[in-house]
Amino acid sequence: MKLAPSILSADFANLATEIGKVADAEYIHIDIMDGHFVDNLTFGANVVKALRPYSKQVFDCHLMVTNPENMLDALKQAGADIVGVHYEACPHLHRTLVKIKELGMKAEVVINPATPVSVIEPVLAIVDQVLVMTVDPGLGGQVFLQETLSKISQLAKYKHQHALNFEIEVDGGINDQTIQLAKKAGATVAVAGSYVFGAEKPVERLNALRMGAVERR
Ligand code: DX5
Ligand code: ZN
Numbered sequence: 001m002k003l004a005p006s007i008l009s010a011d012f013a014n015l016a017t018e019i020g021k022v023a024d025a026e027y028i029h030i031d032i033m034d035g036h037f038v039d040n041l042t043f044g045a046n047v048v049k050a051l052r053p054y055s056k057q058v059f060d061c062h063l064m065v066t067n068p069e070n071m072l073d074a075l076k077q078a079g080a081d082i083v084g085v086h087y088e089a090c091p092h093l094h095r096t097l098v099k100i101k102e103l104g105m106k107a108e109v110v111i112n113p114a115t116p117v118s119v120i121e122p123v124l125a126i127v128d129q130v131l132v133m134t135v136d137p138g139l140g141g142q143v144f145l146q147e148t149l150s151k152i153s154q155l156a157k158y159k160h161q162h163a164l165n166f167e168i169e170v171d172g173g174i175n176d177q178t179i180q181l182a183k184k185a186g187a188t189v190a191v192a193g194s195y196v197f198g199a200e201k202p203v204e205r206l207n208a209l210r211m212g213a214v215e216r217r
Pocket of ligand 1: 006007008009029031062135136137138139140141142171172173174191192193194195
């Protein structure tokens with residue numbers, strides 16, 4: 001499984017140093033919040049750009065903003081690799097995902113815990129990644145919602161049946177236990193914020209996640 005430490009729980013005064021602590025993770029997960037789609041306000045493309053020279057990892061940008069299409073050009077220029085937009089924030093979902101791809105980035109669709117998989121079926125053939133939120137977005141440190149597991153399985157089944165190869169990412173409440181549930185259900189990428197950056201040695205938490213993500217029989 002790929003790991004995507006979320007800098008939402010890192011020290012905002014020292015972000016470059018913080019991402020250095022998780023250099024062996026595949027992705028860096030960057031939560032962009034606008035104080036509108038969610039109450040919290042974090043950072044935008046400028047911070048993505050400022051961090052870019054400090055990491056060669058995949059920058060996985062999760063947009064919790066209304067009108068995400070207005071931010072895509074700036075994110076491309078900033079060096080974003082994957083851009084995720086919420087189904088709930090995108091009235092013209094297909095167009096927005098196509099624009100992300102046309103800009104040369106990977107396109108991701110994100111669904112909240114209460115949103116069913118069926119509503120994103122029309123775009124599954126064009127996305128590179130699907131993010132199934134395993135908590136309601138906006139805050140770190142929340143409890144993993146077990147009822148999202150059936151959606152992960154449903155997506156994995158759809159992917160297999162239609163011979164598609166998008167990644168299935170999970171985000172919210174991931175630790176060394178919940179990652180096992182997500183992996184078993186079919187997730188291929190796990191975001192973890194407070195579990196990783198809440199520890200003195202983030203790298204030890206990454207190792208624990210990797211252990212948890214090893215298939216158990
Ligand atoms: C929540 C964000 C998450 C957050 C996860 O809205 O999308 O990426 O950082 O935090 P944890 O891992 O602490 O639940
Ligand atoms: Zn996120």
